[in-house]
Amino acid sequence: MAKRFVKSREYKFHLSQEELSEIPIHAPLSKKQEMYTQEEDATIVVMGGAAASGKTQTSIHRIFLRAMNDPHYVCTVLRHNKNALTQGGSFWETIRQEWEPYGVSFNGISNVARFPNGAFVKLHYIDNNKSDFQSMQCSMHIEEGAELGIQESDVVYLISRLRGKSKYKPQLTITCNPEKDSYMRSWLEKGGYLTEDGFPKKEMDGKTTYFLQKNGAIEFFQTRKEIEDLYGKETSTFALPFVFISGNVDDNPYILKHDPQYRFNLLNMERVEKEKLYDGNWLASSTAEGYAKREYFREIALSDIPLGLPTMRAWDFAASKPSEASPNPDASVGIKCSYDKSTGDFYILDMVKLKDRSAVVEQALIKAAKDDGTGVYVSIPVDPGAAGKHSSDLRKARLMSEGSKVVLSKTRGSKLSRAEPFLLALQEGKVHILKDVFDQETYTNIENFTGKRNKFFDDEIDSLSDCYNNLVKGNLIPSIKLPNKDNARLRSLGGSTLL
Template sequence: MDQIRPQPRQEDFLKSSADIVIFGGAAGGGKTWSLLYEPLRHVDVPRFGAVIFRRNTNQIMNEGGMYDASQELYRKYPGAVPKKTPAPAWTFPSGAKVSFRHLERDDSVYKWQGTEICLLEFDELTHFSEKMFFYMLSRNRSTCGVRPYVRATCNPDADSWVAGFISWWVDQDTGYAIPERSGQIRYMGRINEQIYWGDTVGEVVEHAKGADPDAELDTEDIKSVTFILSTIEDNQILLKSDPGYMANLKALTKVERERLLKGNWKIKAARGLYFPRNKVNLISELPNDIVRWVRAWDLAATEDKKNTSPEDGPAYTAGIMIGCRRNGRFVIADVINRRMDSSSVRQTVLNTAKLDKAKYGRKVRIRMNQDPGQAGKEQAENYLKLLSGFSVHIIPETGSKETRAEPLSAQWIGPEGSETGFVDVLIAPWTEEYLGQLESFPESKFKDMVDASATGFLELQSITPSSAPPKKTALNKESYFNR
């Protein structure tokens, strides 16, 4: 059998004696590989069982997901047998099993009543609710001879319950993990949804009694816990095999770069972090090297009949014309932002399509997002009929507004340390209003122009350029496992 060796930080994770170990703090540290490796230590034990959870099935079964990664690793073990149905799992010659499951909703945990899971693992713990974690902790038991335990990975999320759970290991002023505390074990007991901590089991009992004299906390209910810091710098195999991965992380927005590259648990989206005004390049006339255009719409159909103030009125319909230049830069060339009734919205969209075609030719793609449900489907069909003869792309909207804005934000800000980013904005009567809304995102009430801009950028990226894309560099298996 081929030898499989963890890297030093992964070894810290694998050798910890704590009941609960949370591994992570940034992207690229080899966290998923470590979760997959951990069960291999016990697969010679009959009746041993491990379950690795992701939030949904796609994260397990998609191309390059956890099941694909397990194929590369577990096939090296003689006699290991995979299966995909009725649920993905591996069975080993001893009868030990490693299963992959999802927990999409809080009530999904009740499907696990009466089960026994010796090794309970969560990939991206911040994707799971506190209720999910502690209910499944009650399923963490064993009769196979291996002491039951829990392992989890995560990236920083300031709004997740995990941020509070591991707060002792994180500097609350800077948001960065404290290196000296990485791997140190503390003890935790939970009663009536309240968590009590201590440096010893006795301290936990004392703290619980001090807070609630009627608290009944037995020593066997107390778990040892640790957090182990991991960043891309700990994954030298990945850095050597795919040096471009570091560049990808550096190209993220400031918020995402702080989280995924630097491991900041306190950073949150705030005004000026996504689209700072000083990072944009203002131009007085359009360049003549635009190779692709997209007119993206964020539709609203509520007329402002009461003439309310901008802060209190209904949503706007926004239409953004965004182009891609031959040199790779992006241009915001035109902005429509109005309150209209549904009939006026339809007429404005149609008239704008005709004007865009006359001004920019046939290289303009129209992009809209489809709202969920039957009403969204019917609206999409109506607009496809209305815009017959034009190039139109309507797809369901997914993810939060912040998530959808991140790709454009990365281009707007540019590389770390640069004076400006890669977005040009035409100076026009709408420019000040446009920059004001983007700079205030995500705190402002109205985000119509941001949504349309982000949608337009994503559509530009999906259009195949006339020239062939650069060839992708193949990654070797070793770097793939250690992501």
């Protein structure tokens, strides 16, 4: 059978060589930028950690290379606010200036950039709008992915949309500056990319870890073997490779050459701003939204807590599960604390926290009371109105039938006035906490409590306030232990504890 030879057509660019010579060459200018541009193995790639590291420009170059080399490449670029992507000097304006000479066409109505080979890039927004992405099959890029308006649940959903026909692996790339209250900080901490002080670990730069969503929770592992040992081999195959590449202005030679004043300004900012924007510290915060700070809580060991102190677990209730309509509802919180009247020291011992339906919350209430034992008081809030009183009475009756000592805490006055005694003790250094009792979300909520409605939750501060106020008042009746000869009379009274 004779071989058939087909003469290949030479690709002819629409510009002459002379015209091409006038187009600026865009390329990575540092090791960090090159690492980010060439990363192909990870499913989730995060670049950032400080200002002016060239994150946006390198992202544009990264997308351009893939689109030019593959007609099947599709990428959606996202930000919390779409206007931030399209206004003057934005991502949209930058790609128009840089890509138009290469024959890329732009539709300003749909915000789509289409390459001559058929590849295209679309700009959109991310704001609790999962339905917009249900049929998407593409890579995705999030600009300023640590913005507080961007929820973890939205980003996790986008990961499930990573697919397509491109020869390039579908990836989610994210650029960001440090934001203490962002989900991204939690991810980087879990992945081991940050020091205890919040700075990027140099030895972890560009190192692959493994991202796993298991039973709704996000977990990180250093190797697939760790996942296999914990959850089995099949589960380990579903973990996604994750890479964080830190960078600051020193990783951007263009700024160092053409705008050295910018680096000088970063170095001479106030300490907190310098740590955040130059050093990339994810714990740095220039805001003072509330009356509490994480560092006010004095972490101690269990052996440092005196024995025999009056102890209470105070509850604040909610009854909503996370859903698509409400991905991050209020939580039901029960915090156990002790108080030393002789010193004024307040000890935080344990926290139960869940976001679930009423039946599950009630089960958690009873279980916590049983685990704590009858020596620990249980504080139940009494909400205004007949319905609130009826609900609290039912809980009290059920707990007392299990042998618990119950205190009803009326929710009178403003939240701030109720919290003031606890906040003053916290500022005075009188509040101690066992390690790992509070998660990052809890600290964030407490730090941002102002007594006024905002985007943060007050579940934890309400629980702490009731616990502190009840224990400090000293009106609790202790358990009375009677000698054995009085057991018959004791049984007639209904138990070993008098209320």
